[in-house]
Structure formats: C-alpha cells, structure tokens
Amino acid sequence: MSTALPLTVSGAKRLNEELARLKSVERPAVIEAIAEARAQGDLSENAEYDAARERQGFIEARIKELEGALSNSQIIDPTTLDVDDRVVFGATVKLEDLESGDTVQYQIVGDLEADIKQNLISISSPVARGLIGKSEGDVVLIRVPSGEREFEILEVSYV
Incomplete structure (x- = not known):
C-alpha cells in the first residue's frame, strides 16, 4: 500500500x-x-x-x-486548516538562530518540491520535523549536520 x-x-x-x-x-x-x-x-x-x-x-x-x-x-492547503498558529505542512516559518542571531525563513513542503535555494524544505528534513507542531515564540533544539542548534520561532504564516 x-x-x-x-x-x-x-x-x-x-x-x-x-x-x-x-x-x-x-x-x-x-x-x-x-x-x-x-x-x-x-x-x-x-x-x-x-x-x-x-x-x-x-x-x-x-x-x-x-x-x-x-x-x-x-x-494540502494550510490556509484551510484549523491549526491554531502551529507549524504544519505548508507553513512558512521565520526562525532566529539563537547562537548567531541570524534569521531564516522556510516553507515546509513535500519531498518532490523541496528546494533549499528557494527556502523550501522537505517535511522529512530534520529542521521541518523539529518545527512541526510548535508555535510562534517557541524555542526548538534541532539536530543539523554541524551539531545541535537552538532556534526561536519568530513567525508562522500560511500562504
């Protein structure tokens, strides 16, 4: 199946x-x-x-x-979901790296449409998996190839 x-x-x-x-x-x-x-x-x-x-x-x-x-x-159209401002598939998330202060913005998409150059990350990526279900203001610890990084979720939007 x-x-x-x-x-x-x-x-x-x-x-x-x-x-x-x-x-x-x-x-x-x-x-x-x-x-x-x-x-x-x-x-x-x-x-x-x-x-x-x-x-x-x-x-x-x-x-x-x-x-x-x-x-x-x-x-999946995230604008039609009742998600209470949580990070879900299709959401665009603005993050701040708490160590460097850098901000990044990603949209969580399917594996076929992922393109890091366009800030489209796969739902199965470690970053997306660490963000799913979290809300604005949450601090998340995400394991990346260079180690663990702490990010604060600054904004969640659905476009």
Whole structure:
C-alpha cells in the first residue's frame, strides 16, 4: 500500500506546469532532434543521435515520475486548516538562530518540491520535523549536520 505524497498548492501547480512543458515542448523537440540525426545517415557513430536518444530517455523518465507523483499526491492547503498558529505542512516559518542571531525563513513542503535555494524544505528534513507542531515564540533544539542548534520561532504564516 503506497501512501499519498503531500504537496502544497503552489508545488502541485509547478509540477503540473513542468509536466505540461515536458509533454508539449521538450518531447516534440527531442523527437525532431532524433529525426534530424537519423537523416544524417549511419547511426552507429552518430553522436547527435546518441545524445538526442539519451535526452529522450531522461524526458520520458521525468514525465513518468511526475505523472506517478501527481496521481499519488494529496494537495494540502494550510490556509484551510484549523491549526491554531502551529507549524504544519505548508507553513512558512521565520526562525532566529539563537547562537548567531541570524534569521531564516522556510516553507515546509513535500519531498518532490523541496528546494533549499528557494527556502523550501522537505517535511522529512530534520529542521521541518523539529518545527512541526510548535508555535510562534517557541524555542526548538534541532539536530543539523554541524551539531545541535537552538532556534526561536519568530513567525508562522500560511500562504
């Protein structure tokens, strides 16, 4: 029995847009590239053909991955939940590192949509697991690769 993958509304939208782009733009482009490479003749030493076929494999695998994930996902909108200002899936949390005084802001998202460069952290990450269920003003101790860190939750919002 497989469990549903949690996705935020915006994450599901981004994945659907990527799927549509792969099907309507990337797939036709790689098919055209394969046809052009085939037209050059001998396929045994045709690097363009090999590269296009490899790219086609990546595109088809990503399409299959996205279709599977989207069909097995549960879209969660935190704005519709009664959470009493607690940190839940989809929440955006502003934290202060009590040692350094630095502030960071993360949104807790599903594994498929996590991207640390955009401050989107996976629900299964140590930071997210340490924050779930906590409220504004709470101090949490979170184990990170460099050791344990104390953070104060400055703000919890649901977008």
